[in-house]
Amino acid sequence: MPKATLTFVCTDCGGETPRWAGQCPHCQAWNTLQEFQVRKAPGGRSRQSPPPAGNQPVPLTELASEPASRLTLSWGELNRVLGGGIVPGSLVLVGGEPGVGKSTLLMHAAQQVAARGGKVLYASGEESPQQIRMRAHRLDAMEPGILLMAENDLDAICEAIRSALPQLAIIDSIQTVTDAGFEGSAGSVTQVGESAARLMRLAKEVGVPIFLVGHVTKEGAIAGPRVLEHIVDTVLYLEGDRRQELRLLRAMNNRVGNAADR
Numbered sequence: 001m002p003k004a005t006l007t008f009v010c011t012d013c014g015g016e017t018p019r020w021a022g023q024c025p026h027c028q029a030w031n032t033l034q035e036f037q038v039r040k041a042p043g044g045r046s047r048q049s050p051p052p053a054g055n056q057p058v059p060l061t062e063l064a065s066e067p068a069s070r071l072t073l074s075w076g077e078l079n080r081v082l083g084g085g086i087v088p089g090s091l092v093l094v095g096g097e098p099g100v101g102k103s104t105l106l107m108h109a110a111q112q113v114a115a116r117g118g119k120v121l122y123a124s125g126e127e128s129p130q131q132i133r134m135r136a137h138r139l140d141a142m143e144p145g146i147l148l149m150a151e152n153d154l155d156a157i158c159e160a161i162r163s164a165l166p167q168l169a170i171i172d173s174i175q176t177v178t179d180a181g182f183e184g185s186a187g188s189v190t191q192v193g194e195s196a197a198r199l200m201r202l203a204k205e206v207g208v209p210i211f212l213v214g215h216v217t218k219e220g221a222i223a224g225p226r227v228l229e230h231i232v233d234t235v236l237y238l239e240g241d242r243r244q245e246l247r248l249l250r251a252m253n254n255r256v257g258n259a260a261d262r
Contacts, residue, residue, distance in 0.1 A: 008033040008035060009033070009034055010027060010032045010033055011033075011034055011189075012027055015027065017033065020035075021033060035189065035190070070088075071118075072085040072086075073086070073109055073113070074115075075108070077249075082234065082251070082254070083251070083256055084257055087209060089203050089204050089206075089207045089209065090210075090233040090256055091200045091210050091231070091234075092209065092210070092234040093196075093212045093214050093228065093229065093234065093235050094106065094211055094212065094213055094236045094238060095215070095216050095237050096237060096238035097215070100238050100240055100247065102238055103172055103213065106172065107122075107132075107136055107141050108139060109211070110122060110141065110143075110170060111136070111139065111141035111146070113145070114143035114145030114146050115143055118167035118168065119147065119164060119165075119167055119168075120167065120168045121149070121164050121168075121170070122148050123160065123169070123170065124149075125151065125176030126172060127172070128150050129150050132148050147160075147166070152178055152186060154179045154180075154195050154199075155179075157171065162206060165208060166208060167208075169208050170211045170213070171199070171213065173214060173215060174196060174213065174214050175215055177191070177195045178191050179191060179198065192228055197231055199212070200232065214228065216237075233255045234253065234254045234255065234257070235251070236250065237250045
């Protein structure tokens with residue numbers, strides 16, 4: 001069983017420190033350090049052991065210049081915010097206040113992928129499949145290629161992604177997902193950070209783009225550790241008054257495209 005150690009993560013800057021303190025040693029903010037559990041594999045590779053053949057360093061000039069084949073959606077504006085479309089193997093965080101329309105936006109994206117013959121896995125820890133179906137029916141998104149599962153266990157979600165290998169996976173929301181290998185309730189610093197890190201590794205391994213829904217607190221930050229924003233490839237914020245029809249989608253950070261506000 002992997003051994004677990006404790007560290008403390010600043011919810012403002014994402015900096016780590018092995019001991020708790022009233023003030024973050026990195027950004028000097030007060031009362032922002034939260035306990036974070038890190039799991040380490042037992043033993044470990046010997047320092048004298050050579051790295052695996054696949055991890056040998058390669059000169060930059062010898063790498064093939066093959067741009068990632070993006071998955072384009074029907075909505076041109078959504079493609080533009082994503083930097084030209086969805087990159088396979090990317091992890092995208094869609095943040096916003098509860099009720100602003102994050103799930104609606106992603107259901108539209110799922111319909112556009114499924115309408116072209118693609119497969120979408122929609123895992124929800126907040127709503128039942130019947131509730132999701134009602135939303136899909138309202139949005140005219142009743143596509144057989146959209147696979148629904150009501151699940152908050154990370155092991156089950158990862159296994160479903162590996163088995164189905166969809167063109168797009170949506171997890172609604174990251175605050176409801178739990179990893180049985182770590183302590184803490186859903187939405188805690190440990191669970192949110194470790195779950196996102198594991199999903200990042202899975203996305204890169206199988207080449208499936210994964211979208212995470214993240215709720216925003218009253219202070220305007222993603223609920224859970226701020227370090228979550230440093231784990232994902234792209235951070236999108238959906239803003240707007242729920243009583244109005246217009247919404248503003250901003251790309252706050254994008255490793256696979258431009259990060260300018262859209």
